[in-house]
Amino acid sequence: MLQKLEGLKTTLWTGLAVSLTFAFAFYLQNKWQVKLALIEQVLYGILAVGILFSAQFSRTRITLLLIALSLFYLVKQGVIAGNSWLNANQQWLFVAVIFALAYLILIKDRGLLSIHGVMRLIGLTLCLGLAKGWLYAVDWLVQYNQQQPFIAFDIGAMVVLLPLYAVALFILYQSLRKPALFASSVLTSLVITNLFYQQQLTMPLSVLLSLIAIQYILVVVIDSYYLAYRDELTSLPSRRALNQYALSLGRKYCVAMIDIDHFKKFNDTYGHDIGDQVLKLVASKLATIRAGGRVFRYGGEEFTAIFPRKTAQDVIAELERLRQDIADYKIVIRQPLRKTKKARQGKTSNELKTVSVTISIGVSTRSVKESFEQTVKQADLALYRAKKKGRNNVSD
Numbered sequence: 001m002l003q004k005l006e007g008l009k010t011t012l013w014t015g016l017a018v019s020l021t022f023a024f025a026f027y028l029q030n031k032w033q034v035k036l037a038l039i040e041q042v043l044y045g046i047l048a049v050g051i052l053f054s055a056q057f058s059r060t061r062i063t064l065l066l067i068a069l070s071l072f073y074l075v076k077q078g079v080i081a082g083n084s085w086l087n088a089n090q091q092w093l094f095v096a097v098i099f100a101l102a103y104l105i106l107i108k109d110r111g112l113l114s115i116h117g118v119m120r121l122i123g124l125t126l127c128l129g130l131a132k133g134w135l136y137a138v139d140w141l142v143q144y145n146q147q148q149p150f151i152a153f154d155i156g157a158m159v160v161l162l163p164l165y166a167v168a169l170f171i172l173y174q175s176l177r178k179p180a181l182f183a184s185s186v187l188t189s190l191v192i193t194n195l196f197y198q199q200q201l202t203m204p205l206s207v208l209l210s211l212i213a214i215q216y217i218l219v220v221v222i223d224s225y226y227l228a229y230r231d232e233l234t235s236l237p238s239r240r241a242l243n244q245y246a247l248s249l250g251r252k253y254c255v256a257m258i259d260i261d262h263f264k265k266f267n268d269t270y271g272h273d274i275g276d277q278v279l280k281l282v283a284s285k286l287a288t289i290r291a292g293g294r295v296f297r298y299g300g301e302e303f304t305a306i307f308p309r310k311t312a313q314d315v316i317a318e319l320e321r322l323r324q325d326i327a328d329y330k331i332v333i334r335q336p337l338r339k340t341k342k343a344r345q346g347k348t349s350n351e352l353k354t355v356s357v358t359i360s361i362g363v364s365t366r367s368v369k370e371s372f373e374q375t376v377k378q379a380d381l382a383l384y385r386a387k388k389k390g391r392n393n394v395s396d
């Protein structure tokens, strides 16, 4: 049910933003070429800020990535010994980084200074081992193929490309499946790092790493913003965003309170998970609001629409359109057959069922000297009247 590419938008936006940043960097290279020495110094600051900032926000995976970038840069700059070892093991380390990125996509952000942190370090060490094993395996295959040819193509040439494409496809899939800025950013970094490694992208290491590190810092900033102001389930702006928005309203506006009818019964019949999916669908319909309105998730199965510079009379037609749109929407759900023998045996049911929900709406125009909270209260009373009138209607 509802198998959509929910992360498509985030993936495309991230790809576009990163491509534009790099295009811009190329366009402006005359400007920064002369300041390379400064960029090399500033990068230390960017990396340090990124590590502290991401750690503060418990974005462990980003902290780990930035620590790895810092170590790499310190070695490359000769601050830490090991550059010749790095060059000699370039291929191995690159494959290990590819595996490590896939690993980071699979795990969750957990406290670094805890048992989880130790587990993550073990996981990353395993990636190094896995990469070594892969190189040995390919070596062995190449030798075996020379003695008894059984593979038509040059497998040796695929030693990096094969894991790279496999992991890139895996991360692309994860990134498209659900909106996740982290996965989308890792994907773009993987593409960029590969272009750099293949020498198709020529720019100083310090500039490349600065752009990548800034990208990860932005991921933390944007994700934190969304965490604070977006409702996680519906992706609509949250109650906090509503309160913030209310402060920017002028004297003339109207408020609509929107509530799903008999949602408790719906949850009881189909289960909380299906209830969640339906909430998401209703929210996505409400997000198509016109007439200059903005919709927020007020809480539970209640939403609020604000129309600046409008009266209730101006927006009733639009609210009616939304109400009708949702009432007409046939939602296909996969109903679990909990009581059947098949279900008891742990087999999932494939029974598809079409359901629909309705909404009731109460709308109120702000009166002179009325506070935002008072207008919301009036809209709530109108909603109560809509429910009393039999639900699935708009009341003012």
Ligand SMILES: Nc1nc2c(ncn2[C@@H]2O[C@H](COP(=O)(O)OP(=O)(O)OP(=O)(O)O)[C@@H](O)[C@H]2O)c(=O)[nH]1
Pocket: 233, 259, 260, 261, 262, 263, 264, 265, 267, 271, 272, 273, 274, 275, 276, 279, 299, 300, 301, 387, 391
């Ligand atoms: N699945 C799901 N259910 C939720 C969520 N938030 C609130 N609910 C449920 O929404 C239901 C609200 O029920 P009520 O306030 O009694 O109202 P109602 O059943 O919609 O009936 P009317 O509003 O009178 O039409 C409760 O069962 C809550 O558990 C959520 O995020 N997900």
